[in-house]
Amino acid sequence: MREFKVTPIRNGTVIDHINSGQALNVLRILGINEHNVDSTVSLLMHVPSKKTGWKDVVKVEDRELDKQTVDKIALISPKATIDIIRDFNVAEKYQVRLSPRIRNLVHCGNPNCITNKCEPVAPEFDVENHDPPMLRCIYCDRTLEDISGNLI
Amino acid sequence: MNFENMDVVSIRDFTRDQIEEILDKSRAMLPYAKGEKVSRALEGKILGNLFFEPSTRTRLSFESAANRLGARVIDVSQTSTTSIVKGETLADTIRMVEAYSDVIVLRHPHEGAARLAAHFSKKPVINAGDGAGSHPTQTLLDLFTIQEEMGGIEGNNVTILGDLKYGRTAHSLAEALTVFGAKLTFVAPETLQMPKDTVDQVKKLGGDPTITSDIEGVIADTDVLYITRIQKERFPDPAEYQKVAGTYRVDREMLREAKKDMIVMHPLPRIDEIAPEVDSTAHAKYFQQAFNGIPVRMALLTSVLGVEF
Numbered sequence: 274m275r276e277f278k279v280t281p282i283r284n285g286t287v288i289d290h291i292n293s294g295q296a297l298n299v300l301r302i303l304g305i306n307e308h309n310v311d312s313t314v315s316l317l318m319h320v321p322s323k324k325t326g327w328k329d330v331v332k333v334e335d336r337e338l339d340k341q342t343v344d345k346i347a348l349i350s351p352k353a354t355i356d357i358i359r360d361f362n363v364a365e366k367y368q369v370r371l372s373p374r375i376r377n378l379v380h381c382g383n384p385n386c387i388t389n390k391c392e393p394v395a396p397e398f399d400v401e402n403h404d405p406p407m408l409r410c411i412y413c414d415r416t417l418e419d420i421s422g423n424l425i
Numbered sequence: 426m427n428f429e430n431m432d433v434v435s436i437r438d439f440t441r442d443q444i445e446e447i448l449d450k451s452r453a454m455l456p457y458a459k460g461e462k463v464s465r466a467l468e469g470k471i472l473g474n475l476f477f478e479p480s481t482r483t484r485l486s487f488e489s490a491a492n493r494l495g496a497r498v499i500d501v502s503q504t505s506t507t508s509i510v511k512g513e514t515l516a517d518t519i520r521m522v523e524a525y526s527d528v529i530v531l532r533h534p535h536e537g538a539a540r541l542a543a544h545f546s547k548k549p550v551i552n553a554g555d556g557a558g559s560h561p562t563q564t565l566l567d568l569f570t571i572q573e574e575m576g577g578i579e580g581n582n583v584t585i586l587g588d589l590k591y592g593r594t595a596h597s598l599a600e601a602l603t604v605f606g607a608k609l610t611f612v613a614p615e616t617l618q619m620p621k622d623t624v625d626q627v628k629k630l631g632g633d634p635t636i637t638s639d640i641e642g643v644i645a646d647t648d649v650l651y652i653t654r655i656q657k658e659r660f661p662d663p664a665e666y667q668k669v670a671g672t673y674r675v676d677r678e679m680l681r682e683a684k685k686d687m688i689v690m691h692p693l694p695r696i697d698e699i700a701p702e703v704d705s706t707a708h709a710k711y712f713q714q715a716f717n718g719i720p721v722r723m724a725l726l727t728s729v730l731g732v733e734f
Contacts, residue, residue, distance in 0.1 A: 385556050387537035392514050394541055412537025413558055414435065416622065 279315040285334040287356040288346060293319055295349045296329035298421045302345045303333060312336070325352065345378050347371045349421045351404035371400045379408065380423045386413040396425075429731030432543035433551045436561040436597045441604050444568065450724035450734065451569050451717070457493055458719040465495035466732050473526030474500035475518070476553070477509070478534045482693060483553045483562070486718035487530050490726055493719070499526060519545045528730055531555075549729040557659050560594045563692055564601050566721040570714040571607075571649055574688050579606035582646050586612040586673055587653035587698060589619040591660065594692060595653050596623040603632035610635040610643050614669050617655070640673055645682050650675070650708075652691045652698050676700035680708055690714050 291299055296318050305314055312334035322328035337357055338346075346353050347369035357365040377395040381388050388396040388410070398408035398417065408417040417423060426446050432438070439447070456462040472491040476484045488498050499522075501507055509518065515538060522529055523546040531542050532553040539552030539559070554560040571578050583602055589595045589611050599609055599619065609627065611619045611634055618636060627634050637643060644650070652675060660666040674697060675689065691699060691711040703709050727734045 381537075383536060385534075385536050387515065387533075387535045387541045387555075390515075390535055392541060393516050394544065410537065412540045413535075413555075415536070 279317065279332060281361055282313070282315075282332055282334045282358050283361055285312070285332065285336055285358050286338055287358060288331045288333075288338075289328070289354045289356060290322065290324065290350070290352045291329040291331060291346075292350040292352070293325070293327040293329055295421070296331055298349050298424070299329070299331050299346055302342060302349075302424060303331075303336075303338075305333070341378065343369055344371060344375060345424055347403075348375075348378060348406050348408075348424070351406055371403055371406065374399055374411070375408070378425060379417060379420060380425060381410045381413060381415065382417050382419055382423050383410065383413050383415045386410060386415065388412050427731075428728035430547075430549050431729050432539075432549055433561050433725060433729065434539045434543055435552070435559045436564045436601050438561070444565065444601070444605075447565060447721070447724050447728065448569050448572055450728065451565075451720040452573070453734065454720035454723040458490070458716070458723060460493070464493070464734070466727055466734050467491065467494035467496035467730065470496040470528070470730055470732075471526040472496050472498045472726070473522040473529045474498050474502075475522060475529060476500070476502045476532045477538075478532050478554070478556075480532050480553070482715050482718060483532060483560075486715075487551075487553065487722050487726075490719050490722035494723055494726065496527075496726070515541060516545045519550075522546075523548050528726060551725060551729065557591055557593050559597055561597065562718070562722060562725060563594050564597045565725070566714065566717045567598055567651070567690065567692070568601060568605065569721050570690060570710060570717050571602075571688075573717070574710055574713070575648060578602065581607050581648040582610065583607045583649040583651060584610040584612055584640075584643055584647040585619075585651045585653070586640060586675075588617045588655040588659070588669075589613045589653070590617045591656055592653045595619070595651075598651070599623060599627050599632075599634070600630060603627045603630040607649075608632075610637065610647070612637055612640045612643060612673075614638055614672050616665065617669055640675075640679070641682070644679065644687075645684070647683065647687055650683070650687060650689045652689065652695075654691075654694065654696055654698060671697055673698060674700060675703060677702050677706065680706060683708065 315332040317330040353369045376397045397411045401407040457464050519542045528549050530551045530553050536556040536558035538555040543550040688710045689708045
């Protein structure tokens with residue numbers, strides 16, 4: 274039974290294979306709230322998945338995502354895929370992939386890190402593992418434990 | 426090897442060969458560090474010594490190292506006398522000191538401060554301790570002390586005792602000692618034991634550390650006993666500090682079980698981890714260790730300033 278109660282979209286983006294339970298964090302990354310959306314946003318949580326057992330899916334109409342946004346999604350759902358839909362067809366499809374070093378996507382979780390002290394630098398991390406993501410601050414050298422709680 | 430303009434932020438910035446070269450240079454500096462020979466190798470150079478956190482040994486030994494080689498030192502040792510109190514950022518302070526000096530030495534209460542300084546300064550930056558973060562020159566002088574006192578590092582049983590959780594210098598030391606082939610034992614109360622992250626890193630580097638809370642059980646096999654202070658200022662909870670303060674105290678009684686040539690090291694300051702009666706034994710090397718900060722820092726200063734010695 275894989276019947277989605279959501280209709281196909283004409284133009285926009287489907288973010289599929291989101292880690293189960295992370296869809297609301299994806300909405301947060303997309304900056305979506307009731308004041309700034311003109312098109313339909315569909316959100317499916319806890320949907321059966323062949324690959325991972327359960328997954329979440331987010332569909333956003335009339336919007337394509339920039340690299341910064343896709344990288345943030347990779348931080349909370351390393352297996353997520355991005356389908357760009359144009360005129361009901363999948364124009365592009367790719368899996369999210371983090372660069373070896375990421376910048377300005379998450380804050381360092383260490384309150385004593387210099388990047389949390391009003392200095393003119395963006396937080397920067399080395400990606401030591403992709404799935405599950407493991408990030409090490411290039412400034413204070415600590416690993417980040419709560420990634421979704423520190424998203425910028 | 427060319428170290429000119431290299432920032433010294435973390436011991437991980439060095440390869441083993443580079444560390445060996447710095448240790449060799451440090452040995453060559455010994456007669457100059459003791460004042461037996463005189464050198465003006467750094468004449469005309471200015472060291473910016475920025476200490477935004479209390480320090481005795483590190484600040485004075487950098488100053489002494491620079492003076493021994495003929496360099497001049499400008500310094501900040503109290504933030505209350507600087508524009509930091511007006512809200513100036515570290516980034517701006519560093520860009521200013523960069524213009525006034527040839528090399529910057531920085532101690533700062535926030536972790537990552539030295540990496541930030543290195544980011545903003547084209548002149549070399551040497552990390553003299555950033556909060557609970559790295560303190561690479563301490564690691565280098567620790568390695569130098571073991572090498573000088575034991576004739577080498579490889580194969581020695583090194584027991585690191587004390588606050589292994591918050592004392593980040595213990596983490597860098599453990600990693601560096603593993604790279605040099607020492608066998609490690611970590612002794613601490615359970616709540617202050619070496620973090621998993623560091624234990625994993627030591628294993629990844631080929632080490633197989635023994636982890637225990639029982640110093641009596643391991644002292645007889647120890648070649649180097651490295652004691653760290655339980656640092657009150659690093660504890661988020663004062664109650665947790667009270668529980669573990671004074672857990673270990675090394676005295677003559679404990680040393681009766683030790684090998685004759687075992688050395689005792691401590692980065693200092695000590696509070697009550699080492700009884701004063703130990704100072705007069707042949708085991709005590711912590712004051713020698715503090716002196717070794719001079720030749721090691723002389724070697725580093727000449728190296729990053731690209732001055733042949």
